[in-house]
Amino acid sequence: MVGEGGYEMTQDFTRDKPIYSQLVDLICGDILKGNLQPGGKMQSVREYSLEVGVNVNTVQRVYKELESMGLTDTKRGQGTFITTDKARISQLREDMKIELINQFLQSISAFGFSKEEIVQSLLRKDGTK
Amino acid sequence: MIHLQNVSFNYQRQEVIQDLTLTFPIGQIIGIAGENGSGKSTLLKMIAGIQRPRKGTITIHKASLSRLNAVDVAYLPDMDLFYSFYTAKELFAFYASQFPDFSVEKAMEVAEYLEVNVNVKLKKLSKGNRGRAKMAATLGRNTPYYVMDEPFSGLDPIVRESLIKGLIRYTNVETQSIILSTHELHEVEPILDQLIVLKDGKVIAQDELEAIRFNTNQDAVSWMKNVTKEKVTVNE
Numbered sequence: 001m002v003g004e005g006g007y008e009m010t011q012d013f014t015r016d017k018p019i020y021s022q023l024v025d026l027i028c029g030d031i032l033k034g035n036l037q038p039g040g041k042m043q044s045v046r047e048y049s050l051e052v053g054v055n056v057n058t059v060q061r062v063y064k065e066l067e068s069m070g071l072t073d074t075k076r077g078q079g080t081f082i083t084t085d086k087a088r089i090s091q092l093r094e095d096m097k098i099e100l101i102n103q104f105l106q107s108i109s110a111f112g113f114s115k116e117e118i119v120q121s122l123l124r125k126d127g128t129k
Numbered sequence: 130m131i132h133l134q135n136v137s138f139n140y141q142r143q144e145v146i147q148d149l150t151l152t153f154p155i156g157q158i159i160g161i162a163g164e165n166g167s168g169k170s171t172l173l174k175m176i177a178g179i180q181r182p183r184k185g186t187i188t189i190h191k192a193s194l195s196r197l198n199a200v201d202v203a204y205l206p207d208m209d210l211f212y213s214f215y216t217a218k219e220l221f222a223f224y225a226s227q228f229p230d231f232s233v234e235k236a237m238e239v240a241e242y243l244e245v246n247v248n249v250k251l252k253k254l255s256k257g258n259r260g261r262a263k264m265a266a267t268l269g270r271n272t273p274y275y276v277m278d279e280p281f282s283g284l285d286p287i288v289r290e291s292l293i294k295g296l297i298r299y300t301n302v303e304t305q306s307i308i309l310s311t312h313e314l315h316e317v318e319p320i321l322d323q324l325i326v327l328k329d330g331k332v333i334a335q336d337e338l339e340a341i342r343f344n345t346n347q348d349a350v351s352w353m354k355n356v357t358k359e360k361v362t363v364n365e
Binding site for chain 1: 156157158290293294297298302319320321322338339342343346347348350351
């Protein structure tokens with residue numbers, strides 16, 4: 001969203017998680033959706049910090065985290081690039097899937113739904129689209 | 130680094146700051162929050178060398194702070210009508226005459242980024258644009274410390290947003306620090322490294338923002354409400 005005067009509105013964050021981990025998730029999502037392509041160059045820490053309206057130190061931590069997850073490579077003097085390791089990206093996709101499933105399972109059991117019941121409803125919803 | 134050791138300040142019998150010991154390292158954006166009258170402005174004025182502690186010492190880079198070495202601190206006062214007879218351009222020229230570290234070029238660049246008309250007298254500008262002009266003048270100085278008293282107060286969300294971006298864009302976290310007081314915690318939180326909560330002239334809580342979220346699952350606003358509530362004394 002672009003505000004009056006051309007300033008991009010900053011990212012909104014949920015209150016219960018550190019901002020750096022929310023940004024890591026956001027970038028992982030962009031990698032999985034293909035908004036960030038393997039081998040593509042990422043913005044500099046400062047540029048990204050300005051875009052999302054977050055402290056430079058926090059963004060530095062995000063970039064370090066992505067690198068230690070093996071999702072980016074930093075080339076000295078050239079910047080940070082999305083990994084070209086396709087296997088790593090498929091692995092990320094699988095990990096995310098499992099994480100989402102676990103979260104989902106937790107929330108349905110909190111309301112007393114069974115897995116089978118939910119699966120049936122999910123399939124039906126898909127079919128009627 | 131700026132260090133306060135057992136600093137107290139009072140106006141006659143009224144204690145404003147009580148026995149405060151605090152350190153402000155280089156390379157951080159530090160927020161000071163607290164209710165009105167908690168001592169925020171007095172604390173910032175002392176750091177800027179404008180007011181002297183009645184007790185205790187303040188050192189900057191290990192030298193004792195005085196008006197002379199307070200040149201390492203650029204101070205943004207909590208005053209709306211501020212050299213109102215100047216245009217922003219004239220204000221920058223005045224700053225340049227007062228502060229050897231002031232860069233008219235940088236101030237003009239910030240003003241352009243914030244979209245302030247630099248040729249109109251400050252008193253003729255809207256409050257939001259005055260806030261922007263004041264920010265441009267402050268960031269025009271090249272100092273290790275920027276001390277800003279309520280830089281977002283009374284400004285609409287769009288102005289606040291642009292000032293926040295200006296802060297990120299025109300300061301260097303490796304060599305500079307910003308100490309700012311604010312009531313607009315929700316909006317400012319993403320740019321803060323740490324938050325200090327004052328009440329009745331004392332620090333009642335201090336933590337890194339990411340640690341607050343990680344340890345308490347709360348954002349800064351709810352965290353501050355809770356720590357403030359806990360400290361409410363019986364006689365209040």
